[in-house]
Amino acid sequence: MSRRTPIEPIASRDNPRFKRLRRLVEDAAAYRREGVVWLEGDHLLRALLGSGQTPQAVVLTPAAAPLLAELQALGLPPSVAVWWLTPALMGQLSALACPVALGALARLPDAVDLDAALPTVVLDRVQDPGNVGSILRTAAAMGFAQVVALKGSAGLWSPKVVRAGMGAHFALRLLEGVERAALGALRVPLLATSSHAGTWLHQARLPWPCAWVFGHEGQGVDAALLQQASLRVRIAQPGGQESLNVAAAAAICLHASAVARLGAATPHASGMLRRSEPPL
Known part of the structure; x- marks a missing residue:
């Protein structure tokens, strides 16, 4: 030096x-x-x-x-x-x-427009910075390229979110303060989570690419967004808890998408990567 x-x-x-x-x-x-x-x-x-x-x-x-x-x-x-x-x-x-x-x-990166074709994670008023950063980290790890934070969500570049993201920010296309109506431009299926209704996640046929929407810690996904979704899923919870933390639910759902994607690409490998094939 x-x-x-x-x-x-x-x-x-x-x-x-x-x-x-x-x-x-x-x-x-x-x-x-x-x-x-x-x-x-x-x-x-x-x-x-x-x-x-x-x-x-x-x-x-x-x-x-x-x-x-x-x-x-x-x-x-x-x-x-x-x-x-x-x-x-x-x-x-x-x-x-x-x-x-x-x-x-x-x-601070320049603002970007929504890329309607990318595999995307949508945050619907997710407010806890730790949850937001954790979801960003999982999204990047599971092959999602874009995160859209709707108005009411924690700032994607706030210090606590950046710290919790552990570097995922630099691998993702990030949009914040987005109006809900903008999601109408997406050209990939919108998938939403619900704690009480919908197809069981482990039984669902998950499309790729897709856009997962995860909702407010207490209120869940907005009712209008649930109606807009082409698929609603719920996560099996044999232990009987009422609901999962949103970051935990997101990790389960995004991993399920990654596994479904791998299974479609390697039909003879039971969803597992062959050694000769690169990871996501």
Whole structure:
């Protein structure tokens, strides 16, 4: 690592750069006003670099300085600004029990239009950031390419959602604040979950590509969206609980779609991948 300037950590809470970081961390909607996303931890920065993008700035404590050379080997340009913080100030930017020593600022991606043909996940007023981030992570893992957050859902780029997504944001086409009427443009079947009605998921013939819609933690999928769906499914729960957490339900449904997709592609493998075939 070669830097011509000495390391002089920001030590004051009144520093304008630190104040900006605090806004991004504490205000879930600040990323929209600032046009910048806060990435906490080197895992998210590595995911950003892996997607071919470059951060606006790297934020770290002097103790984490050796990570810079490693990150540069992964594609971090030496010209990227580095903001050094004292451990005390870095600790104020994290809600984790063990605060990380590194973070980054990345430009908020430009808004994109709905791609009507992509395998999609629709969030209908899902409000818990942990649930939203978990669903994004599962969507990316199961081969879905687009996530559409309808109005009333948690901000997709808020710090808690980004942290829970564990890098999935950089593998997905993301739209937020979308009106329900926009879903009429989808050219893939809309599938919805219901806790009390519909076809049992394990018996359903799941189409691919498709668009799964998952609803509000307490109210479920909006009644109008349920009527719009071409298939409604429910998940068997032999244990007898009234309902599942929305992130858990999404994981089960998206995995079922992935398995059905693999089964259609490999009819003689009982739904399992052959060793010679690549994963999703």
